[in-house]
Amino acid sequence: MKLDRLPIPLFALSVLLLISCEPKPVHEEEKAFRLSDTMMSRIRLDSVVTQPVRNELTLVGKVVADENRVIKVFPLVGGNVEEVKVELGDYVHKGQTLASIRSGEVADLERQTIQARSDLLLAEKNLRVAQDLFETKLTSQREVVSAQKELEQAQAEVNRITEVSRIYGIGKSSIYTVKAPIEGYVIEKNVNRDMQLRSDNADNLFTIGQISEVWVLANVNESDIGKVRQGMEASIQTLSYPDEEFRGQVDKIYTVLDPNTKAMTVRIRLNNKAMKLKPEMHATVTLRYAAGGQLATVPASSIIFDRSKRYVLVYRGRADIETREVNVLKSLGSIAYINQGVKPGEKVISKDQLLVYNALNN
Numbered sequence: 001m002k003l004d005r006l007p008i009p010l011f012a013l014s015v016l017l018l019i020s021c022e023p024k025p026v027h028e029e030e031k032a033f034r035l036s037d038t039m040m041s042r043i044r045l046d047s048v049v050t051q052p053v054r055n056e057l058t059l060v061g062k063v064v065a066d067e068n069r070v071i072k073v074f075p076l077v078g079g080n081v082e083e084v085k086v087e088l089g090d091y092v093h094k095g096q097t098l099a100s101i102r103s104g105e106v107a108d109l110e111r112q113t114i115q116a117r118s119d120l121l122l123a124e125k126n127l128r129v130a131q132d133l134f135e136t137k138l139t140s141q142r143e144v145v146s147a148q149k150e151l152e153q154a155q156a157e158v159n160r161i162t163e164v165s166r167i168y169g170i171g172k173s174s175i176y177t178v179k180a181p182i183e184g185y186v187i188e189k190n191v192n193r194d195m196q197l198r199s200d201n202a203d204n205l206f207t208i209g210q211i212s213e214v215w216v217l218a219n220v221n222e223s224d225i226g227k228v229r230q231g232m233e234a235s236i237q238t239l240s241y242p243d244e245e246f247r248g249q250v251d252k253i254y255t256v257l258d259p260n261t262k263a264m265t266v267r268i269r270l271n272n273k274a275m276k277l278k279p280e281m282h283a284t285v286t287l288r289y290a291a292g293g294q295l296a297t298v299p300a301s302s303i304i305f306d307r308s309k310r311y312v313l314v315y316r317g318r319a320d321i322e323t324r325e326v327n328v329l330k331s332l333g334s335i336a337y338i339n340q341g342v343k344p345g346e347k348v349i350s351k352d353q354l355l356v357y358n359a360l361n362n
Helices: 008-021 037-042 104-135 141-168 222-227 353-361
Strands: 044-047 049-065 070-073 079-084 097-102 175-179 184-189 206-209 213-221 233-238 246-257 263-271 282-299 304-306 309-317 320-325 327-332 335-340 347-351
Touching: 037 353, 049 222, 049 327, 049 335, 070 184, 079 104, 104 141, 104 175, 213 222, 213 282, 222 263, 233 263, 282 347, 304 353, 309 353, 320 353, 347 353
Parallel strands: none
Antiparallel strands: 044 347, 049 213, 049 282, 070 206, 079 097, 097 175, 184 206, 213 263, 233 246, 233 282, 246 263, 282 335, 304 309, 309 320, 309 347, 327 335
C-alpha cells in the first residue's frame, strides 16, 4: 500500500509516531552567574597591594592635659571662702572671677596701705619744712638730707604694698578675689563655699587647662621597650567613642621606668579641637612598626571564613568571579596579609561579598 493513499486519520497517526520517535532536543545549560546592576552598586572592589609587613603593640593608657597648657591656681591668703563662681568642667576666660575669700590678711594689708600713704604724706611735709628752714638758715643741710631719705623710704613702702596688692588682686575691701590666670576649662576644683583656708595652705584651689591639644600617656612593658621608637604611628581608641580612631605619633619616650611596674611611659600628642577627649579618659593605644619583608595585602573585610578555610572573591568581570582560597598570615587593623592565593593587581570584593559568595556557592 502506498503512503499517499492512506486514509487521512491513519496518515496523521503515522506522522505523530514519527515525531515521537525523533530524539528530544538537549536542554540548554543554565545561564552563568552574573552580577545585577543593583549588586554592582552595592559591592566595593579593592586591589591587591604589596605592602611592608608590620606588627602592632597594644598598650593601656590615659588622656591627660598638656602640662604646658595647665595652670594650678593657689590661694595667696588664708580666710573664709565666701563664694565659688565656677564648677568642674566650666570654660573660663582670663581674669574671670573663680572665687572670693574674706581674709584677715587682706584687711591687714589694707591697714598697711593706709599707714604707708599717711607716712608718705608726713615725709613730704617734713621735707618741705626742712627745705624752707634751710633757705632761711634756721637748719642745716644735714636735716634736709635726712628728711629726703625718710621720704624715699616712705615712697618705697607705698610702692611695695601697692605691688603686693596688685599681685593679690586686692581692692579697697577685705575680700581676696581668685581669678583665672588663663582661659581654658576647670579640670580640677578643690574648694567649696564656707571652706576655711589656712594661710599656709599648700593645696591648689583650681586647675585651669587648655585641652585643644591633649596627651595620651601609655605604659610599655619592659619586654617591649626595644620595639618603641620616637615618631611611631599610634592609633587611640576610647570607651566613649568605640567606633572612632584618633591618630597621632609618639613624640616623647620617658627613659625612667616605674620601680613598681617596671614599665616605661610614652607620650602621644593629639589634636583635640572637637573636644571629644577629656583628661583622665582611659585609652587603648596601638603602635605599629615594621617587621621586615613584604606581602600582598587585601582589606580585612574582604576575607570570608567558611568550613575552617578563608576565601576571597576575585573579580574579573560581572560574570567572571572566582572563589579563591587564601592563606592569611595575619590581620592588622583593616589590612590582611596574604601568604598565598592572590597576586598584586587583582581585584577582590570587599563589601557585601557574603551575598555574592552564597549566590556562587549555593
